[in-house]
Amino acid sequence: MIIYDTKNDLSAHIRSECISLLQDRLADAIDVMLQSKQAHWNVKGINFIALHKLFDRVHDDLEDGVDLIAERIVQLGGVAEGTSDAVFERSSMPGYPLQLSTAVEHVEALSTSLAAYAQVVRQAIDQCIKSNDANSADIFTEISRSVDKNLWMVEAHSQAPLISSEEQAA
Ligand SMILES: [Fe+2]
Numbered sequence: 001m002i003i004y005d006t007k008n009d010l011s012a013h014i015r016s017e018c019i020s021l022l023q024d025r026l027a028d029a030i031d032v033m034l035q036s037k038q039a040h041w042n043v044k045g046i047n048f049i050a051l052h053k054l055f056d057r058v059h060d061d062l063e064d065g066v067d068l069i070a071e072r073i074v075q076l077g078g079v080a081e082g083t084s085d086a087v088f089e090r091s092s093m094p095g096y097p098l099q100l101s102t103a104v105e106h107v108e109a110l111s112t113s114l115a116a117y118a119q120v121v122r123q124a125i126d127q128c129i130k131s132n133d134a135n136s137a138d139i140f141t142e143i144s145r146s147v148d149k150n151l152w153m154v155e156a157h158s159q160a161p162l163i164s165s166e167e168q169a170a
Contacts (some may be wrong), residue, residue, distance in 0.1 A: 028116075
């Protein structure tokens with residue numbers, strides 16, 4: 001891994017630890033961002049225009065996160081690795097089937113990926129705090145807030161109430 005010298009006062013050890021975490025999350029972020037465009041382009045059905053627009057907004061929010069993560073890597077002296085090869089090698093996100101078409105299918109697939117991304121981003125907040133990099137933790141917190149919001153926006157199309165404990169006991 002190439003790490004540039006910098007006047008940033010975080011130690012080389014902290015920087016290299018955080019760069020490696022940020023690279024992993026960058027691959028996840030780009031992967032889910034591309035998946036949201038896949039949904040935006042290909043969704044079909046009676047809800048087309050609402051979902052077409054929503055998926056594009058989700059894409060734009062994910063893209064903001066991609067930029068925050070990539071630029072944090074460079075601030076720490078790293079090289080942001082955002083090529084398709086790097087994403088293919090590193091992404092931990094679920095795949096996005098190419099044959100999906102209905103609103104239900106895209107809502108299910110994209111909400112699954114957003115939830116997976118939300119989970120690793122939430123873990124990254126704690127990992128950055130442990131590594132004493134408050135700014136990377138703050139970046140991941142900002143992304144986490146946005147991903148949780150978009151998970152709600154997408155998932156609300158298919159959410160059913162949980163069975164309450166009284167009903168289960170009956
Ligand atoms: Fe478009």
